[in-house]
Amino acid sequence: MRIHHLDCGPLYPFGTRPINGTGGFLRRGRGVIHCLLVDTGAGLVLVDTGWGIDDYERPSFVVRAFMAVLGTPRHPGIAARNQIERLGYDPETVGDIVMTHLHLDHAGGLPDFPHAKIHALQAEIDAAAHPASIIERWAYRSEHFAHEPHWIGHPVDGDEWFGIACPPPFEIGGVTFRLIPMVGHTRGHAMVAIRLDGDRWMLHCGDGYGYHGTIYDPPKLPPGGKIVKALFGMVQTVRAIYVSSDKLKTFKDKVGDQVEMICSHDIVDFERMRV
Numbered sequence: 001m002r003i004h005h006l007d008c009g010p011l012y013p014f015g016t017r018p019i020n021g022t023g024g025f026l027r028r029g030r031g032v033i034h035c036l037l038v039d040t041g042a043g044l045v046l047v048d049t050g051w052g053i054d055d056y057e058r059p060s061f062v063v064r065a066f067m068a069v070l071g072t073p074r075h076p077g078i079a080a081r082n083q084i085e086r087l088g089y090d091p092e093t094v095g096d097i098v099m100t101h102l103h104l105d106h107a108g109g110l111p112d113f114p115h116a117k118i119h120a121l122q123a124e125i126d127a128a129a130h131p132a133s134i135i136e137r138w139a140y141r142s143e144h145f146a147h148e149p150h151w152i153g154h155p156v157d158g159d160e161w162f163g164i165a166c167p168p169p170f171e172i173g174g175v176t177f178r179l180i181p182m183v184g185h186t187r188g189h190a191m192v193a194i195r196l197d198g199d200r201w202m203l204h205c206g207d208g209y210g211y212h213g214t215i216y217d218p219p220k221l222p223p224g225g226k227i228v229k230a231l232f233g234m235v236q237t238v239r240a241i242y243v244s245s246d247k248l249k250t251f252k253d254k255v256g257d258q259v260e261m262i263c264s265h266d267i268v269d270f271e272r273m274r275v
């Protein structure tokens with residue numbers, strides 16, 4: 001098995017200093033959309049997709065606006081499908097995609113893999129199919145699901161991983177995957193665990209945390225982070241990230257080196273794993 005770390009949506013927004021410590025008042029910060037390409041030896045598995053080719057070439061109004069705010073360059077070469085080709089793989093061999101959640105910046109590439117099976121918590125598939133709030137209607141984009149993906153919904157059913165209730169594990173190409181619920185940012189947000197060897201795991205925490213500093217010792221927010229937390233913490237999806245960061249700090253203390261934790265948007269996590 002080999003895991004490639006792909007940035008499927010470089011982020012250069014203003015104002016990220018109090019969020020992840022990068023950039024300045026007049027200087028753009030830096031973030032990523034951290035996706036994994038798992039070469040199982042018997043096919044490819046993606047964890048999240050980032051933006052898709054159509055998002056770069058023919059974005060809807062909402063996607064165009066979101067990309068502009070985040071400063072993502074409109075370059076189709078960044079899409080997962082095109083990166084996979086440049087790595088020398090046939091994108092058609094991506095048979096499965098395991099999703100942390102279905103927000104637009106994570107699921108935009110689904111139409112580029114119309115034949116893949118899409119794994120997510122059942123609650124997340126239901127949320128995207130029946131958005132029930134303004135934020136859900138805005139953040140789940142119908143154009144990303146118009147091709148009627150082959151959903152594999154995983155109910156949280158009777159299993160446990162390091163004390164967290166979760167669905168049973170599933171195998172793809174001989175590699176063990178798990179969806180670990182970390183609900184809050186979305187109704188069915190999950191972390192994706194991949195067994196490396198023996199009892200060691202990689203855990204893609206999605207938007208379970210946003211800044212590596214909050215889960216390392218000593219946990220810290222960047223300068224000004226407390227103000228952002230107070231202001232934007234009134235929004236449920238944002239507040240949930242701070243809540244789950246605290247939970248994941250405790251989790252990290254418990255599991256130590258047995259679980260390698262990364263998240264979707266932190267540049268430090270991404271650079272650490274890429275080398």
Ligand SMILES: [Zn+2]
Binds near residue numbers: 103105106207264265
């Ligand atoms: Zn995100």
